[in-house]
Structure formats: C-alpha cells, structure tokens
Amino acid sequence: MVSLGLEDKVILVTGGNRGIGKAIVDLLIELGAKVAYIDVATDNGNPQSLGIKADVTDPASMETAAQEIQAKLGTVYGVVANAGITRDNFFAKLEPADWDAVINVNLKGVAYSIKPFIQGMYDSKAGSIVAISSISGDRGNKGQTNYSATKAGVIGMMKSLALEGARFGVRANAIAPGFINTEMTQKIPDKVRDKITAEIPCGRFGEPQDIAWAVAYLLSPVASAYVSGELLRVNGAHHT
Numbered sequence: 001m002v003s004l005g006l007e008d009k010v011i012l013v014t015g016g017n018r019g020i021g022k023a024i025v026d027l028l029i030e031l032g033a034k035v036a037y038i039d040v041a042t043d044n045g046n047p048q049s050l051g052i053k054a055d056v057t058d059p060a061s062m063e064t065a066a067q068e069i070q071a072k073l074g075t076v077y078g079v080v081a082n083a084g085i086t087r088d089n090f091f092a093k094l095e096p097a098d099w100d101a102v103i104n105v106n107l108k109g110v111a112y113s114i115k116p117f118i119q120g121m122y123d124s125k126a127g128s129i130v131a132i133s134s135i136s137g138d139r140g141n142k143g144q145t146n147y148s149a150t151k152a153g154v155i156g157m158m159k160s161l162a163l164e165g166a167r168f169g170v171r172a173n174a175i176a177p178g179f180i181n182t183e184m185t186q187k188i189p190d191k192v193r194d195k196i197t198a199e200i201p202c203g204r205f206g207e208p209q210d211i212a213w214a215v216a217y218l219l220s221p222v223a224s225a226y227v228s229g230e231l232l233r234v235n236g237a238h239h240t
C-alpha cells in the first residue's frame with residue numbers, strides 16, 4: 001500500500017465552507033489529515049473539520065485564527081489559500097471599489113493566510129503551500145482584469161515563496177483551475193456558459209473534486225517532494 005503521507009498532517013484551507021474549498025477539506029480528511037478551515041461562515045457540514053470564522057482580508061483575525069488552530073490541532077504543515085471572489089466587469093466599467101475588494105481577498109488575503117504559519121513551517125523544516133490561482137490569471141479573461149491581475153499575482157507570490165522556503169524544506173505551488181462547477185460560476189449567464197463549454201476540449205466544466213486531487217498531490221510530501229514554484233493547470237485541456 002502506498003500513501004500520500006498526509007495522515008495526521010495539520011492543514012488549513014481558506015474558504016473551506018463551500019465549493020472547491022469544501023471539496024478540498026473533505027478529500028484531505030479522507031486522506032487522514034487534521035483539517036481546519038477559515039471562512040466567513042462555518043457550516044460546511046463536515047464535522048471532522050475545524051471551522052473558524054475569520055476574514056482573510058484582516059491580518060489580525062488571521063493571526064487569532066492561526067493561534068486557535070495550532071492550539072487545537074498542532075503545528076500547521078499545509079496551507080491551501082483558496083478563498084477568492086469575483087467582481088467582474090469590463091475594464092472601462094470597473095470602479096476602484098471593485099479593484100480593492102478583489103485585491104484584498106485574492107491577493108493580500110493569500111499573503112495574510114500564509115504569514116501566521118510560515119515561521120512554524122521553517123522551524124519544523126516541513127511545509128507545503130498551495131494557492132488557488134485561475135485560468136484567468138494564466139491567460140487572461142474578458143471582464144476579469146481585476147481578478148486576473150490578482151490570480152497572476154499569486155503565481156508570482158508562490159514562485160518567490162518557493163525560492164525563500166526551499167532551504168527550510170517548505171514548498172509553494174499554485175493551481176490554475178479552468179472553469180469549475182461552483183456557486184462562483186453559477187453567476188455566468190447560460191449563453192456565455194454554453195460558449196465556454198464549447199471551447200473546453202474535455203467538453204465540460206470541471207468539478208471541485210478535480211481541483212481537490214491536484215491540491216492533495218501538491219501537499220503530499222511523498223508525491224510532490226521535488227515540486228516547488230510550479231503552476232499546475234487543471235482545466236480539461238482548455239489552454240488557449
């Protein structure tokens with residue numbers, strides 16, 4: 001029998017209350033990890049996960065949450081920075097508030113989610129950080145200049161963290177999901193959804209579990225020990 005080596009590893013998932021984050025929480029628990037999640041609501045229906053109400057845009061609330069997680073579960077090995085939002089509109093129509101909201105959650109929120117745990121990872125000489133970027137950050141998307149900028153930003157953040165963390169045994173990678181069936185994509189009008197689906201070589205939107213398995217791979221000290229600073233695209237061959 002082989003294992004991904006995640007048994008009893010303490011892992012934080014941000015935005016774990018629904019969608020992709022909830023699928024990540026559920027899979028990591030199946031794989032034997034001790035999982036905490038942070039979200040603005042904590043009713044994800046998985047009693048084996050530790051839910052903590054916190055806002056990734058607020059560094060003080062993340063510090064407090066981090067203390068609670070480490071007191072209850074132990075030193076954190078993995079952080080999955082998954083919480084994200086959209087405020088879509090064409091560039092000419094985007095207001096400063098649309099930029100601020102998306103940058104605060106998707107870019108600064110990723111940094112604030114990782115920061116409270118990084119020294120502990122360095123001290124224990126083990127850690128894996130996974131940021132959920134997006135196909136939009138990798139290749140751009142109409143109506144998402146603000147979102148794409150943040151999702152490209154976290155790719156750079158992970159590449160730099162990978163360089164800083166390597167000598168401490170701490171890895172950092174990003175995942176760029178294509179279009180995935182969650183509440184976030186339910187906002188897409190049917191006509192646009194049909195057009196996007198026609199462009200996806202696999203002929204369908206992805207499921208949250210498709211991303212969860214990629215996260216498990218990148219967290220695994222067994223399967224991805226030599227993978228760091230990488231962008232893993234999970235998109236049904238939807239590259240161009």
Ligand SMILES: NC(=O)c1ccc[n+]([C@@H]2O[C@H](COP(=O)([O-])OP(=O)(O)OC[C@H]3O[C@@H](n4cnc5c(N)ncnc54)[C@H](O)[C@@H]3O)[C@@H](O)[C@H]2O)c1
Pocket residue numbers: 014015016017018019020021038039040041054055056057082083084085105109132133134135176177178179180181182183184185
């Ligand atoms: N669904 C897709 O097609 C898709 C594609 C590419 C990337 N992504 C990215 O995947 C991640 C998850 O997306 P999803 O589709 O599951 O979205 P979702 O909207 O279904 O879930 C996002 C979760 O993040 C939480 N969240 C939002 N703001 C928060 C904050 N300030 N603090 C704490 N939690 C907060 C929400 O409450 C929610 O539970 C996001 O980063 C998103 O940008 C999604």
